[in-house]
Amino acid sequence: MNLAWLAAGIAVGFGMLGPGIGVGLATAKSSEAIGRNPDAAATIRTNLIIGAALAEGLGILSFVLGILLWTKA
Amino acid sequence: MRRLLIGLIALDVIVIALGNVLGGPTRWPDIEVPVIGSLFASLSGEPLVHIAGEAAQPTGGIGISNEISISNSLFTMWLVMGFLIGISFVATRNLRLLPGRLQNVVELVVQGLSDFVQSTGGPQALRYFPLFGTLFLFILMSNWLSVVPFVSQIPLLHAPTADYHTNFALALVGWFAYQSEGVRRLGGKYFSKFFNFSGFKEGAFIGGIFVFVGLIELFSELFRMLTLTLRLWGNVLGGEIMLGVMAAVLWYVAAPLALPFVGLEVFIGLIQALIFSLLVLMYFILAIESHEEEHDVALAHADQSHAEMTREVATV
Numbered sequence: 022m023n024l025a026w027l028a029a030g031i032a033v034g035f036g037m038l039g040p041g042i043g044v045g046l047a048t049a050k051s052s053e054a055i056g057r058n059p060d061a062a063a064t065i066r067t068n069l070i071i072g073a074a075l076a077e078g079l080g081i082l083s084f085v086l087g088i089l090l091w092t093k094a
Numbered sequence: 095m096r097r098l099l100i101g102l103i104a105l106d107v108i109v110i111a112l113g114n115v116l117g118g119p120t121r122w123p124d125i126e127v128p129v130i131g132s133l134f135a136s137l138s139g140e141p142l143v144h145i146a147g148e149a150a151q152p153t154g155g156i157g158i159s160n161e162i163s164i165s166n167s168l169f170t171m172w173l174v175m176g177f178l179i180g181i182s183f184v185a186t187r188n189l190r191l192l193p194g195r196l197q198n199v200v201e202l203v204v205q206g207l208s209d210f211v212q213s214t215g216g217p218q219a220l221r222y223f224p225l226f227g228t229l230f231l232f233i234l235m236s237n238w239l240s241v242v243p244f245v246s247q248i249p250l251l252h253a254p255t256a257d258y259h260t261n262f263a264l265a266l267v268g269w270f271a272y273q274s275e276g277v278r279r280l281g282g283k284y285f286s287k288f289f290n291f292s293g294f295k296e297g298a299f300i301g302g303i304f305v306f307v308g309l310i311e312l313f314s315e316l317f318r319m320l321t322l323t324l325r326l327w328g329n330v331l332g333g334e335i336m337l338g339v340m341a342a343v344l345w346y347v348a349a350p351l352a353l354p355f356v357g358l359e360v361f362i363g364l365i366q367a368l369i370f371s372l373l374v375l376m377y378f379i380l381a382i383e384s385h386e387e388e389h390d391v392a393l394a395h396a397d398q399s400h401a402e403m404t405r406e407v408a409t410v
Contacts, residue, residue, distance in 0.1 A: 034320070066215065071376070074369040078321050081328035 036083020139167030237363030276381030
């Protein structure tokens with residue numbers, strides 16, 4: 022049992038918290054916007070996907086950090 | 095639906111019976127990190143043909159070595175390139191006015207991508223459509239290849255985008271392309287975004303803030319390379335690891351239940367290919383816009399939409 026694995030788990034877990042909240046907020050707001058203005062659904066969806074991917078990218082950084090800790094342990 | 099469920103359960107029972115017959119009695123598979131690590135998650139490709147330099151550390155991880163070799167991800171990349179080049183060659187060999195089946199499909203894809211670019215960045219963004227489309231198709235094919243059985247599991251095949259070298263090369267191409275496009279369009283004014291001393295006219299404090307903001311811009315520009323690389327790599331590699339873990343966990347329980355994760359991975363591959371190419375396109379659009387010409391551009395846009403409206407009215 023290696024402490025670095027614990028560190029990797031903690032890093033990934035806490036790192037995914039923020040992006041999770043962010044993606045949830047973005048999805049909620051975009052659903053609201055589509056409900057208000059269904060004609061603009063295509064544009065809103067594109068923006069949502071970009072924003073969600075940008076937020077998720079930060080979480081992926083923590084995932085990569087976890088991978089590094091995992092393999093270098 | 096019921097038939098599908100019954101089929102899945104029957105498949106499950108058969109798999110469990112086969113596992114018991116062939117691989118000893120049923121037990122909960124103990125997931126050992128090194129085993130899964132060596133099976134599914136070789137972080138970068140492994141060299142097949144060694145050309146020069148010293149070999150990288152066998153332990154893996156992100157690192158830089160002076161090794162030059164033909165790795166298995168490079169080999170798989172050649173397969174993807176051969177597939178795409180072959181399709182485009184065969185589809186455009188004898189173009190007809192009434193398209194055949196293959197030409198129809200290719201036209202549909204290209205037209206859809208071109209419409210998407212136009213709806214994102216306007217007609218001026220069509221200049222960057224070739225790079226956008228190439229990146230999209232290449233990354234899409236590579237991502238979907240990571241779901242195919244045996245890819246990333248036997249030594250000869252490794253999904254290209256699950257190797258961070260490929261992603262970094264793609265990100266470098268996009269980064270230098272949009273930087274040089276920005277310089278070409280705006281000249282020296284392009285760098286005024288990063289080193290902005292115009293604020294000193296209104297006092298030292300405002301000037302300092304402008305310089306600071308410029309530095310932040312510069313760093314975010316550099317970080318774009320890193321995030322483009324790691325977003326794609328992390329998603330594809332994470333998907334592969336997830337599929338491996340799901341297959342290991344569900345092997346004796348319900349192997350067919352791992353199928354939805356394959357579907358999820360196909361979807362994520364599509365989204366990530368779109369994200370990568372769309373972000374490069376966005377960076378292009380951001381790089382060529384200047385703050386002084388904003389007024390003129392808005393005016394030109396208004397003129398254009400006015401002209402379109404008149405044309406529509408005329409056709410009606």
